[in-house]
Amino acid sequence: MRILIIDDNAAMRKVLAALFSTVGHDVVGALEDGQLLENSLRSLQPDLVCLDYNLPGRDGLTLLRIIQAMAPEIDVVFMTASAEAGLEERAADAGAAGFIRKPFSQQQIVAELKDIADARALARKASTAAPGGRMGRVRGTAVIADDTGSVRIVLKGLLEECGLQVVQAVTNGSEAVQAARNHKPRLLCLDINMPVMGGMDALPQILEASPETAVVMVTGCPDKQLVAEAATRGARGYILKPLRPAYVEGFVRKLLGD
Structure with a gap:
């Protein structure tokens, strides 16, 4: 998959990019906030956005809703270290295809990406069958x-x-x-x-x-x-x-x- 990472932590962006590349995904971009989100979606055309919640400016839920409005075919993995009550449910209702709490293991996020890819592939297959x-x-x-x-x-x-x-x-x-x-x-x-x-x-x-x-x-x-x-x-x-x-x-x- 073509993956765009949005996280304000430079070390996290580096770790995620390395991990995704190791398992065969193509990291097409990494942003520290959502300022360039709309332009990045148009120019980079990701299949999936790995999206942090606590970001400078617009938070992850706001960005998730923008992604849904612009390109609902793009999957979003919502990531956070926040213990805010009800956040996972709110992200799911807003359209997140996956939810990861930090800290996470490599196996956890790789498995989450596989589940998302399988669901989307099945949807595409059914649409042409x-x-x-x-x-x-x-x-x-x-x-x-x-x-x-x-x-x-x-x-x-x-x-x-x-x-x-x-x-x-x-x-x-x-x-x-x-x-x-x-x-x-x-x-x-x-x-x-x-x-x-x-x-x-x-x-x-x-x-x-x-x-x-x-x-x-x-x-x-x-x-x-x-x-x-x-x-x-x-x-x-x-x-x-x-x-x-x-x-x-x-x-x-x-x-x-x-």
């Missing part, structure tokens, strides 16, 4: 509701690998209700945190519009109370961000009765 994925036949239709572009891209690929035809991808709960009404999909993946209308508010309206649809919540927060509330409202389970192919495929196949 015939309908039905590896199952060889279409198992029904699906709708994705998530305000993060990279999540929509990867989740679409994973669902289609499971034999589902993704008929629409929307960015808020209100659009999800309308999509359920129009398509009556077999499966609807519903992000919890979205603008206009969140997933928890949209859930009962979706089931009213399409009672046979299996609604699965998508979230970066594995809070047991939240999961229980979603189940009470009719959700059939949840998928945790960052998305991992083995987990998503296993969950969906079980839901489909395979």
Whole structure:
């Protein structure tokens, strides 16, 4: 992969660049802050950004949202030494494909990059494959509701690998209700945190519009109370961000009765 590193610690930038190069990745740039982010994305065209949280000027979450808006096809590994509560969940909801806490081992970050590369490769493969994925036949239709572009891209690929035809991808709960009404999909993946209308508010309206649809919540927060509330409202389970192919495929196949 072509990797751009953004970290204000020069020693960390050097260590990461050496590590990534050793395992076969191409480090196309290293920045000490996000000042040149937009120009760097255009000129360097990375596949992945390794992004620190605490940076001079704009912080990592702000930069992550900019990357999502400009180029959702770029994966982001979010890195931090911060113990700030809820940061991992916020990064996942903002579109981070991976999360690493400092200090980390070489094995940890190499494994994280492999998981991300595998998920993206599967998404690309599914986008060019015939309908039905590896199952060889279409198992029904699906709708994705998530305000993060990279999540929509990867989740679409994973669902289609499971034999589902993704008929629409929307960015808020209100659009999800309308999509359920129009398509009556077999499966609807519903992000919890979205603008206009969140997933928890949209859930009962979706089931009213399409009672046979299996609604699965998508979230970066594995809070047991939240999961229980979603189940009470009719959700059939949840998928945790960052998305991992083995987990998503296993969950969906079980839901489909395979």
